[in-house]
Amino acid sequence: MDRYRITKGREFRLADWDPGETKGFDGGKVEARAELAELTSKLDDLQEKLYANGRHRVLVVLQGMDTAGKGGTIRRVFEGVNPSGVRVAAFKAPTEPELAHDFLWRIHPQVPGNGEIVIFDRSHYEDVLIVRVRELVPPKRWKARYRHIRDFERMLADEGTAICKFFLHISKDEQGERLQARLDNPHKHWKFRLSDLEERKRWDDYQEAYEAAIQQTSARQAPWYVVPADHKWYRDLVVCRTLVKTLEALELDYPPSPDDLSDAVVE
């Protein structure tokens, strides 16, 4: 899955990345779902070790355009994992008190603690995405945020947090189909907002903003993964494989009991 990892953003051009490709897997949806089932069970074991060790923290950032599948990815990738070991933090439009503070104020309390995996469904990146596209603060302010984000993530990494940032990359055509499907299905209207159509009109501005964010905030200790997400089964596979690899790299073991168990007898 290294092919999708960006650790140096300078040369990154979003136009070079095909949202519809499935090159990292030899097979189709059915085979991919089978592999995903194996991977999620691995992820479950790894999560248990992470918790047992209690020394590492894992932060997963999910970003993408509307309908890119942030919710679906969370559901599929973590369905086999013990719910006690993972937490989702969703970041919506900021509240009044949140707006009265710096943009990281609401983010920092949600980062993972020891032994924890936290998934950010949207994140501090909204503050250089929608905020940039919609000009919610003056340019001088959002421009400085790339540096603040780099520094913040470096601090988290230095303090023991493994960070994976996923951009779920869909094409404009695919988004059109998914929005239409939502509109055609009354059971999906609860997650349809007229503002989604307004955001879609700004598609190119958003692509530019995503490109800039990835260029400016990719780092060895906080890589971006550009996930081809037009095919849901491929998207889930790429995310899950990446997480399994990231957790495996921590070389987790089951720690011994704090007690000496050599004479322990169950009567």
Ligand code: AMP
């Ligand atoms: P959803 O994830 O579809 O429920 O929508 C949440 C909405 O909140 C999206 O339109 C986001 O762009 C918006 N949002 C999240 N964070 C921010 C932020 N920091 N500033 C402005 N809007 C935000």
Ligand code: MG
């Ligand atoms: Mg939405």
